Amino acid sequence: MKTEFKTIGIIGSGTMGIGIAQVAATQGLQVCLFDVNAVQTEKAILNLEKTLQKLAQKEKISFEEAENILNRIQVCTQLQGFKDCDLVIEAIIENKDIKTKVFQELETIVTEDCILASNTSSISITSLSAGLKLPQRFIGIHFFNPAPLMPLVEVIPGLLTEKTLAQEVYALMKSWKKTPVIAKDIPGFIVNRIARPYYGEALRLVEENIATPEQIDDAMRTLGGFRMGPFELMDLIGVDVNFSVTKTVYADYFYDPKYKPSLLQQRMSEAQLHGRKTGRGFYDYSENAQNPNPEKDEALYHQIFMRIISMLINEAVEAKRLKIATDEDLELAMQKGVNYPKGLLAWGKEIGYKKISETLQNLYEEYQEERYRQSPLLRKMVF
Numbered sequence: 001m002k003t004e005f006k007t008i009g010i011i012g013s014g015t016m017g018i019g020i021a022q023v024a025a026t027q028g029l030q031v032c033l034f035d036v037n038a039v040q041t042e043k044a045i046l047n048l049e050k051t052l053q054k055l056a057q058k059e060k061i062s063f064e065e066a067e068n069i070l071n072r073i074q075v076c077t078q079l080q081g082f083k084d085c086d087l088v089i090e091a092i093i094e095n096k097d098i099k100t101k102v103f104q105e106l107e108t109i110v111t112e113d114c115i116l117a118s119n120t121s122s123i124s125i126t127s128l129s130a131g132l133k134l135p136q137r138f139i140g141i142h143f144f145n146p147a148p149l150m151p152l153v154e155v156i157p158g159l160l161t162e163k164t165l166a167q168e169v170y171a172l173m174k175s176w177k178k179t180p181v182i183a184k185d186i187p188g189f190i191v192n193r194i195a196r197p198y199y200g201e202a203l204r205l206v207e208e209n210i211a212t213p214e215q216i217d218d219a220m221r222t223l224g225g226f227r228m229g230p231f232e233l234m235d236l237i238g239v240d241v242n243f244s245v246t247k248t249v250y251a252d253y254f255y256d257p258k259y260k261p262s263l264l265q266q267r268m269s270e271a272q273l274h275g276r277k278t279g280r281g282f283y284d285y286s287e288n289a290q291n292p293n294p295e296k297d298e299a300l301y302h303q304i305f306m307r308i309i310s311m312l313i314n315e316a317v318e319a320k321r322l323k324i325a326t327d328e329d330l331e332l333a334m335q336k337g338v339n340y341p342k343g344l345l346a347w348g349k350e351i352g353y354k355k356i357s358e359t360l361q362n363l364y365e366e367y368q369e370e371r372y373r374q375s376p377l378l379r380k381m382v383f
């Protein structure tokens, strides 16, 4: 297929679109940027200008480079401006019908060898490609937020994607100085699937009055070396956004109880306690707010850590069994996409798969719930 990518089209100038535009323009590519909301694009470009100026002031880039990056991004007022693009990455609202309509229109504008990609977090790549005339040129390119800072990019070929395309996009992402991994087209791809219990099991511990959010965050930071505990992370991501990803993954796995969402998270969303962006989530972010200090308890902290890490390692082992990605990519994804301190497969080995399996078995016996079922591979790894 394509051998050279010179002009990149980005649809959507929101959080992700402008970030991806910055990444491509920094690598010297010409970028066409389109959004239905012209005011949003104007705002996004102004913010980018400020960001680039700050980078120049900190001597991360020169002032000349800052200007060049900005000049490489051309705002298009219509999709028609994308006719010479070699690759178009869509980063618009997470709605399958709207995305499909945009791609169908795009197909009437771009040349036949232009690659079409979606940055979707949760919609199946295969389902998006199925509505197109040339589904073989369609692929998922999933950046993480903030796109200029997070190294990971999941490259997701759908069932109808040309076999060689994933490797081409992989090479392109490397040339953009990203850390690409290739993932199967399954709900949540790699990171959003494997990371579910980090939030889900933490929420459950609170719902069952076993520990407080402060204690859980403290335990995961101090015993696990995670940069952020589950609750501070949900507050940062947005409790509503996190809840919506959980609901999608749950529904898309045909309601597998492993991914069952939390009532507490639903109530938090209903109350608009979305976290930092609304000033209050699991923590209070208002001025002079005093959040309680965690009551330290060694045995409880160990229990919290083992329960959450065992669930995460079980997910990673199941992803390995299903060959969602190579072992190396599974390890890279969690470290480069969500800053986990170690790859989960290596972590399982370090703690001991037997211990992980026993922790899950005990939980299963206690609750009699499918949620704690072990990957068949984990059970084999114990022996």
Ligand SMILES: NC(=O)c1ccc[n+]([C@@H]2O[C@H](COP(=O)([O-])OP(=O)(O)OC[C@H]3O[C@@H](n4cnc5c(N)ncnc54)[C@H](O)[C@@H]3O)[C@@H](O)[C@H]2O)c1
Pocket: 011, 012, 013, 014, 015, 016, 017, 034, 035, 036, 037, 040, 090, 091, 092, 093, 094, 095, 098, 102, 119, 120, 121, 122, 142, 143, 144, 145
């Ligand atoms: N925010 C994240 O953390 C994150 C991370 C990875 C992937 N994603 C995915 O990236 C995509 C964009 O997310 P976001 O957070 O940047 O959203 P956003 O709401 O910040 O931006 C979306 C933009 O798309 C524009 N838009 C809507 N319909 C359009 C259309 N028909 N044509 C052109 N523009 C249109 C909107 O005006 C808006 O500016 C989604 O698919 C999301 O799932 C988001």
